[in-house]
Amino acid sequence: MKPTACYALTAAFVLLAGAPSPVRAADGAIAVVAAQNFYGDIAKQIGGGHIALTDVPITPGQDPHLFEPSPAIARQIADARIVIINGAHYDPWAENLLKVSRKPTRIVIDAARLTGKKHGDNPHLWYDPKTMPAVARAVADALSKADPAHAAEYKANLATTLAKLAAIDKRVDELKARHGGKPVAATEPVFGPMANALGLITRNERFQLAIMNETEPSARDIAAFERDLKNRNVKILIYNKQVNAKLAQRMVALAEKSKVPIVAVTETMPADTSYVDWMLGTLDALDKALNEPNT
Ligand SMILES: [Zn+2]
Structure with a gap:
């Protein structure tokens, strides 16, 4: 049960009703929206204090497959400089919101596209240890493009993040050998x-x-x-x-x-x-x- 048309209509209404907004948050930070909080965590580690992060509020008590975005989320996605989504039909609401608020300067990171996954594949990509390093690299690239002045910092943060992610690979190897x-x-x-x-x-x-x-x-x-x-x-x-x-x-x-x-x-x-x-x-x-x- 994945109603999509109503998301698009809601989003279109919100966009028509509001005035255009700047791509940066009020404090000068880069506006980043993560459709899932684990992608937001990676963005925060790489962007640090230079980003204003909005995690879409899905709690572990909710089924994300049934998520319906609020007008506030539609507005944040429309205004963001960088949007990270899962793709592979896990978050069709986000894909729809991106479609109805096209903006050439916005950078969209689609984890499924990055890792060669498509609709119909298992969409829980963050449980594949290969996904997050790819997303982390894409986030660092996007931030360096949006804010070249801090590119060296993003590069250093990426290296730290990739080193932390490598702990998962190590554990996976140990468990694979055992089980x-x-x-x-x-x-x-x-x-x-x-x-x-x-x-x-x-x-x-x-x-x-x-x-x-x-x-x-x-x-x-x-x-x-x-x-x-x-x-x-x-x-x-x-x-x-x-x-x-x-x-x-x-x-x-x-x-x-x-x-x-x-x-x-x-x-x-x-x-x-x-x-x-x-x-x-x-x-x-x-x-x-x-x-x-x-x-
Ligand atoms: Zn699921």
């Missing part, structure tokens, strides 16, 4: 790109796509998933706690009953953390669950 080839189940495909990077064998993929797309999985797919949990054909269950589907909760209950360890993940970065710490924390939880004696 690669183990079968896992997931209620939803959010963690899929990371599971692939770790060499885990993800079962029940049709069920996951149905939950993500809010369609009903087939009786056969539900039965196969239940069998996997009951017979413990999978080592762990990865559960997207940000998507509130009844069937997914049924699988969580069955995993508990069958003593299959559960790893809860979120789509949106929790408050008061960074992208790197969030990823490392999730990888630690996964490692712990896969190390449990009965897995």
